Amino acid sequence: MENPNPKASIEFNDNLLSLYSAQKGKCRICGQNLELADIYCHHIIPKEDGGTDEYKNLIIIHIDIHKLIHSTNANEITKLITKFNLSETQIYKLNKYRKKLKIELV
Numbered sequence: 001m002e003n004p005n006p007k008a009s010i011e012f013n014d015n016l017l018s019l020y021s022a023q024k025g026k027c028r029i030c031g032q033n034l035e036l037a038d039i040y041c042h043h044i045i046p047k048e049d050g051g052t053d054e055y056k057n058l059i060i061i062h063i064d065i066h067k068l069i070h071s072t073n074a075n076e077i078t079k080l081i082t083k084f085n086l087s088e089t090q091i092y093k094l095n096k097y098r099k100k101l102k103i104e105l106v
Contacts, residue, residue: 005041008053009053011053011054012041012053012058015041015053015054015055015058016041016058016060018055019041019055019058019059019060020034020039020060023059023060026060027060027061027062027065028059028060028061028093029061029062029065029086029090029093029094029097030061030062030065030084030086030090031090032062032084034060034062037063038062038063038064039060039062039063040060040061040062040063040065040066041058041059041060042058042059042060042061042066042069042097043057043058044057044058044059044097044100045057045100046101059097062084064080064083064084065080065084065094067080068080068081068084068094068106069094069097069098069101069103070101070103072103072104077106081106091106094106
């Protein structure tokens with residue numbers, strides 16, 4: 001958290017720090033404790049679709065969970081679900097974010 005994203009807005013960087021603290025350093029989907037290199041701040045509604053850097057539009061997730069949210073490759077999806085041993089509840093959460101992106105649910 002010492003090196004905020006210099007290309008992002010001040011609001012984004014402030015909210016990233018606040019979310020990390022609020023989520024107790026854990027991924028919103030898999031619950032895993034996040035190391036600095038694993039942290040990804042995901043826009044629930046993408047900026048290109050009108051999403052903002054507001055707190056309510058961001059979640060902190062593992063970088064590989066971010067890949068899983070966006071992936072359309074069946075092999076990659078299976079590999080990542082297996083890697084994180086996602087439960088039905090966690091897959092439900094994952095699909096909530098995939099649905100926002102209009103990507104097929106897993």
